[in-house]
Amino acid sequence: MKIQIYLLVSLALSMVFNACETDKDIDTEKPVIDISFEGAKPINCETLYFGEAFELKMLLTDNVELGSYSVNIHHNFNQHSHSTEVTQCEFDEVKEAVNPFILTEDYTIPDNLRRYTTSDLVTIPSGNNDGLYDEGDYHFFISLTDHEGWSTQKGLSIKILHR
Template identity: 55%
Template structure:
């Protein structure tokens, strides 16, 4: 009878010590959108011509793994704000849109990447309303953390 508590103690100790301690770290850091490079475009207060194609360029970074990004261009004729930048741009008078540009597109980033040079060709139709627009960049990492960069641009 004295062996039963001893055997239970040995069994419990063996069971506890055989369990692995998962110390997998949880990603709690937001990804980074970097538009500070000389070739980055657009940046705050950039101008883009109607009827032209321009190349979006930015660098994305994450501590673990990047996921995807999306780009959104929409009018700012009513002077609403999404800007994440300190610098403000000169704006035109408030106006009603007639044929505003609306561009929303999602892009994939290759698996396993922590740093990515993003580029995308975007066509500005010749017949869209000129004026103030927002250029939104949304970057999501594999864990689901999202960073937003809101730029004010002008379409001429």
């Protein structure tokens, strides 16, 4: 009986002390995607080319710790919008997608970093087994998540053309 009372008192005290503990380091800020520096790529309204590679250059920052990021490229032939940029790009005429290019890539960021500049090589192939990819308006969508799970996105309008 004494053991049970001792265990109950210990458990109660443990709960009281843990309940009163405050976590002053709670992360409440979203990470930041910066493409405003010289050499950032891609930028809004930029033209990229099928059959060529480019270096993905972005500055990623967070107040506590970065986590991971992903890139998605998909067609914008119907001129839908999820751009986060102020600059309005000139779009081609609305058209039906026949063989659109699609890319989704996930990237990891080394642990314990608050600042990271990407330098990933992204290749845009000319086509697939169905032929050349459709050229025209595309979206370049970036998603950045910090270590705590906060995320931010940046949507860019780009063109992808054949040379």
